[in-house]
Amino acid sequence: AVGRSTAQEVQRLALEMAALAEHLNPDSAGKPAAAASDDAAATDNAAASDDAVGRPADAGARRSPGASPRRRPVRVGRGLREGTTAATRALLETPGLVMWVDGYNVTMALWGDLALPAQREALVRSLSGVATACGTHIRVVFDGDTGGAPAVTAPLRVRVTFTEAGVEADDDIIDEVAATDPSIPVAVMSADRRVRDGVSACGANLLSxxxxxxxxxxxxxSGAGS
Incomplete structure (x- = not known):
């Protein structure tokens, strides 16, 4: 409003000057008025520009509408070296953290000499102790067993699922991590490169x-076995 009032005042003064100039010099008739009109228009534009600066809509335009928040890996305590037992424990003690475990990928690496049912039992028993000690919520995914894998008994903090026939645990874990609320910290235990690359892109911490x-x-x- 101040900018427009100033412009009107400038235009009024310009018209008065134009009338005076025409009286003193008839050849200059219309020239000051035209210049004043241009000045007034420029002032109007400047005022409109000033009015637009700082509006909420303008600030919103600088953000990315519809952009979803992205999960970032948990940073363990200062002084802990990644890959050490202390760093792993600190990560698993992160409040609210959920760890997904690539079932057979882990059991084959640690208990590969056992039959599959024994591998599953050893993994769940070990993870149960970890869940109790660290307070971690653990989700174990095994590839579907078309022969009808027996149910695995696990405490509430360790949930065990089998994929449907023809669906790999790799895909299930990557999809589950991608669908998890970004505000929830996530870790994934697997040595499979495809799994690690897939969940890393979703901001998950990696364990092996x-x-x-x-x-x-x-x-x-307590209660863990090997």
Whole structure:
């Protein structure tokens, strides 16, 4: 409003000057008025520009409408070296963290000499101790067993699922991590490159079967076995 009032005042003064100039010099008739009109228009444009600066809509335009938040990997405590047992434990103690475990990928690395049912039992028993010690919510995914895999008994903090026939645990884990609320910290235990690349793109922390082995041997939780 101030900018427009100023423009009107400038235009009024310009018209008065034009009338005076025409009276003194008839050849200059219309020239000051035209210049003043241009000045007034420029002032109007400047005022309109000033009015637009700082509007909420303008600020919103600088953001990316519809952009969804992205999960970022958890940063463990200062002074802890990634890959150490202390760093693994600190990660698993992160409040609200959910760890997905690539079932047979881990069991084959740690208990590959056992039959599949025994591998599953060993993994769930070990993870149960980790869940109790660290307060971690753990989700174990095994590839579907067309022969009808027996149910695996696990505590509430360790949930075990089998994929449907023809669906790999790799795909299930990647899809589940991608669908998890970005505000929830996630870790994935697998040595499979495809799984690690897929969940890393979703901001998950990465663990390997060796991290579980070191965790169990370094400070074996109650009830864990190998």
């Amino acid at each position: 079967p060796n991290d579980l082995r070191d965790l169990l041997s370094g400070a074996r939780p």
